[in-house]
Amino acid sequence: MNRILSTKEMLLKAQRDGYAVPAFNIHNLETVQVVVETAAEMGSPVILAGTPSTIKYAGADYLVSIAEVAAKKYNIPIAIHLDHFEDVEQIKKYIDAGFKSAMIDASHLNFEENIKIVKSVVDYAHMFDTTVEAELGQLGGIEDDKVVDDKDALYTNPKSAKEFVERTNIDSLAVAIGTAHGLYKGEPKLDFDRLKEIRQLVEVPLVLHGASDVPDELVKKAISFGICKVNVATDLKIPFSDAVKKYFIEHPDANDPRKYMTPGKSAMKEIVKHKIEVCGSNNRY
Ligand code: 13P
Numbered sequence: 001m002n003r004i005l006s007t008k009e010m011l012l013k014a015q016r017d018g019y020a021v022p023a024f025n026i027h028n029l030e031t032v033q034v035v036v037e038t039a040a041e042m043g044s045p046v047i048l049a050g051t052p053s054t055i056k057y058a059g060a061d062y063l064v065s066i067a068e069v070a071a072k073k074y075n076i077p078i079a080i081h082l083d084h085f086e087d088v089e090q091i092k093k094y095i096d097a098g099f100k101s102a103m104i105d106a107s108h109l110n111f112e113e114n115i116k117i118v119k120s121v122v123d124y125a126h127m128f129d130t131t132v133e134a135e136l137g138q139l140g141g142i143e144d145d146k147v148v149d150d151k152d153a154l155y156t157n158p159k160s161a162k163e164f165v166e167r168t169n170i171d172s173l174a175v176a177i178g179t180a181h182g183l184y185k186g187e188p189k190l191d192f193d194r195l196k197e198i199r200q201l202v203e204v205p206l207v208l209h210g211a212s213d214v215p216d217e218l219v220k221k222a223i224s225f226g227i228c229k230v231n232v233a234t235d236l237k238i239p240f241s242d243a244v245k246k247y248f249i250e251h252p253d254a255n256d257p258r259k260y261m262t263p264g265k266s267a268m269k270e271i272v273k274h275k276i277e278v279c280g281s282n283n284r285y
Pocket of ligand 1: 025143180183210211212231232235
């Protein structure tokens, strides 16, 4: 493909062919390497997602450059995506820096204000062939620096979703159907009837946030009912850091990042592989 893409074509193809494109939250060179190398080995399209604090940590210019190198190196569709951004000016700045996909998260605002902010991002982003995802309803849990109490979580209303998509002209819609960011206290309960209804009323690709710690069968079922982008963060962070911690316990004098990062990368790779299989996005390119 040779360049960073928007998520437009890759999500529409996934929607047509009944699978989901995984969006993995990355943080640095190592995590990008694991994700793109594994996706390339498996012939899967992939989305590299960076939250506001990741961009602050790693630098938009570094991340765009790393992703450009990856896109040149591998023959799979690769997108870099701004995940859970709330600040319109920041989104514009990072689109200018080379991001071709952005989520404007105004899901905490009321319906009309959400539409207004999302529409302003869409108007800007579409001038640069950049795709926009927005959320209606609100997930509970912890994402980036934000904590949403379970009692404040709100499910997506299907009829409002239809109106929201029509009035904002977004490219994909993040739905709240019972998943939460981070780990769950019990087994998550997903509202598949709601998802089916949303799918019937809304044409754009649908996005499942908070896919970590959700049993594979439920994720697959959500995909069969129309989810075409699956977001995973926590399930990658835990094995990476556990493997690094174990390495330090076994090698208390270790100080070489090339050595102690390697088991983290290997542990993360296994999960990336598994998530790609759950999404059914392997052997698509
Ligand atoms: P998890 O950390 O629960 O996988 O959520 C990730 C996410 O939805 C990123 O937008």
